[in-house]
Amino acid sequence: MAKKKTSIKDIAKALGISITTVSFILNGKAREKRISEELTKKVEAYIQQIGYKPSHLAQSLRLGKSKVIVFMVEDISNNFFASIARLIEEKAYKNGYKIIYCSTDNQPEKAKELIATFKMRNVDGFIITPTPDLESTILELLDEGLAVVLFDRWIPEIDCSYVVVENEISAFEATKHLIQQGGCKNIGFITVESNQTQMLERLKGFLKAVEGSDVEHTIFKVKFHAIAEQEASKSILEFFKSHDKLDGIFFSTNYLAFEGLQALSRLKKKIQKEIKVVSFDDHYFFNLYQPQISAIEQPLELIAEKLMESILLQLDESNQGRKFQQITLPNMLHVRQSSEISD
C-alpha cells in the first residue's frame, strides 16, 4: 500500500532537468524566468499526465504560510456559529484556505491554550468570538503579524478588525415595537450574566427604549452556572412566578427564549394574549412555534461574507498599509404573532 508520493524531484529526474526549472514552471514563472516555451509545455504535459500535486506541507514550511484559518467560537454546535461555519467554508476553500474549528465555551484559559497550540501550527489567521480576558493574547497575535477578525462580540480596547451587528439599535427598536405595537406596559428583559459586548449593547438598547417611556421594566440575568447546568429554565420560571405582572418579554438571545417559552408554557401563560414576546437571534423554530415568535434576525450571509473579506484582506500580501475593518451590520426584526395585538 501507500505508494510514496511523487515529488518535484521525481519529475525533474524523469525529464532530465533541474528541480528549479520544474518549480518555476509550476508556479507560472516560466515566462518571467525565461524558460523556453517548448520545455514549459513538455513539463506541463508531464505534470498533467502523472497528476502531480505539490505538497502543501513543504510549501508551508518554505513560505511560512499554512493557508489555514482557525474558526474559534464559543460553541461550534450552537446553531448561529455552525451556520456561520457553513457559510465561511466555501469562501475559504475558494481562496485556497482550510478551516480548523474549535470551541472555547467562553473560557479564557481554554481559549488561550487553543491559540497557543494553533500558533505553533503556523496557522495564518484567526476568526474569533473572544472570551473575557483575552486582550493580551489577541494583541500578541496581531503583534506577530497574524490575521485576526473578531465577531459576534468585540474588545473595545483593541484596535483590530471585527464584524458585529447593530445590537443596541435593534434591541431599541424591538423594545419600541413591544411598547407601540404590542401595547406592553411592563416588560422583562432576560439576558445572561456576562460582560460580552453584544449582550451589554442589547441591554443598553432595551433600557434606552424603556426609559424614555412610562413603561415599567425588570432586568433578569440568568446566572452563568444555571446555563451551564441546564437550569436556566428553572431559573427563568422562578423569575416569571415572582413577576406575574409582566405583559412583555425580551429575550436577549434565542436559547434563553427557548427556555423561557418552556417556562411560560408551564405557567399556562398565553403568549400574545397575556404576554408579548420578542427575542434576539432569529431561529427556524420561532417560525414553527405556536404562536410564532417575533425575533431579530442577524444577517448570517453578510456576516460570513464580511468575515472572510476582512481576513483575506489581512492575509493578502500584495496589499499593504492599514488593513483593519470595523464593520457593524444591521439586523432585521421579524414581527410575528407573539408580539402583535391579538384579535
Add this chain to the structure above:
Amino acid sequence: MAKKKTSIKDIAKALGISITTVSFILNGKAREKRISEELTKKVEAYIQQIGYKPSHLAQSLRLGKSKVIVFMVEDISNNFFASIARLIEEKAYKNGYKIIYCSTDNQPEKAKELIATFKMRNVDGFIITPTPDLESTILELLDEGLAVVLFDRWIPEIDCSYVVVENEISAFEATKHLIQQGGCKNIGFITVESNQTQMLERLKGFLKAVEGSDVEHTIFKVKFHAIAEQEASKSILEFFKSHDKLDGIFFSTNYLAFEGLQALSRLKKKIQKEIKVVSFDDHYFFNLYQPQISAIEQPLELIAEKLMESILLQLDESNQGRKFQQITLPNMLHVRQSSEISD
C-alpha cells in the same frame, strides 16, 4: 513585528551543542540515546525558559504525518453534525489532532474534490458521511494507508470502519409503538428520495412493522430538489391534503418533521388527537413544541466517542494488524405527547 520564531537550531547554537542532541532531548530519547543527565537538565531548563515549541509543520514534513483529521459531513450547520463536531473536537485535541471540517451537500463531485485537496495537504484521516458514488475514492484513501471512518451512513461494498445506529430496529419499534400505544390504523412514512443507507434502513424497519399488521400505510418520498429549494413543506402539505385519512406519521428525520409540523398546523390537524407523530433524530425543539413530539434519539456522545476511538486506532502506529471496527449503536425512543393516546 513578527520576530522570527526560535528553532531547534537556535537552541543548539545558544547552548553550544548539536541539533541532534536537542532533538533527542525534546523527544524524550535522552536516556535511550545516552545523553548525560546533566546536559539533559540544562537543555530542558533552557527550553522551558524561552518557551520553545517545535514547529508542527517541519515535524509533519519530516514524519509524513500532519496530525490533522478531516470531518467531512453533508452539512456542518445541521444540528446533528454540528453536535458531533463539538463532541469529537475535545477528544481530537486531547490526542494532539486538529480537525478540519467541510460540507459535501451530499454531492459526489464536491466530496471527491474536497478529498483530493485534503490529500495533498497530507491529512492523516477522514471521518466521512459518504455521498453516493464515493466507493472508489474511499477505496483509494484506504489503499494509500489513510485512516477512514464512515458514519451516519455506510457503504456496503467497502470493508472499513464505520459507526452507525440501529436504524431498522428503532424505526421498527417506533412504528410498533405508533400502532400499539398510539392505536394508529393508517400510517404515513415521510422520507427523502435518496439511497442513503440510513434512510433505507429506517424505511425497512417501518415496513417490517407495518406489514405484519392490518395497518394501512403510505410512503412519501420528498423529492431532492424540493428539499434543496425549501419547498419540502409545500410538498408535504400536498401529501397530507391528498391523504387525509392518515392517523399516524413517521418522519424519517427531524428536518422533515419540522416541515411536516408546519404543514399539519396549516391544515389545523390536531397532533395527538387526530394524528399521532413520531420522528427519527431527536431534537431540543421536539420537547418544546406543543404538543411535545415523540422522537428517536441517536446517542451522540457515544457516536462521537466511537468515531474517535476508531480513527485513533487506525492512526496508532504501534498497533498493527486488523484495525477496522464496525459499530452499530442503539437509539432511544422518547415517547412524548404526540404519540400517546389523548385523554
Add this chain to the structure above:
DNA sequence: AATTGAAGCTAAAAGGATTTATCAAAAATA
C-alpha cells in the same frame, strides 16, 4: 578579436525538524 548582453537553465541554500551512521574519549577487558 575582444567584450557585452541575453537566453536558458541549474546548483545550492533555506525552512525546521528527525534519524542514521559515525566518531572521539573514557572505561573495561584481556
Add this chain to the structure above:
DNA sequence: TATTTTTGATAAATCCTTTTAGCTTCAATT
C-alpha cells in the same frame, strides 16, 4: 600494554518546496 566496549555526543541525510545567485552558450556590439 594492547584491545575491546561503553559512553556521550554529533555530522549529515532526509522530508519537499521556493528562490537567489550563478553558470553556460550563443548572438550582438565595438
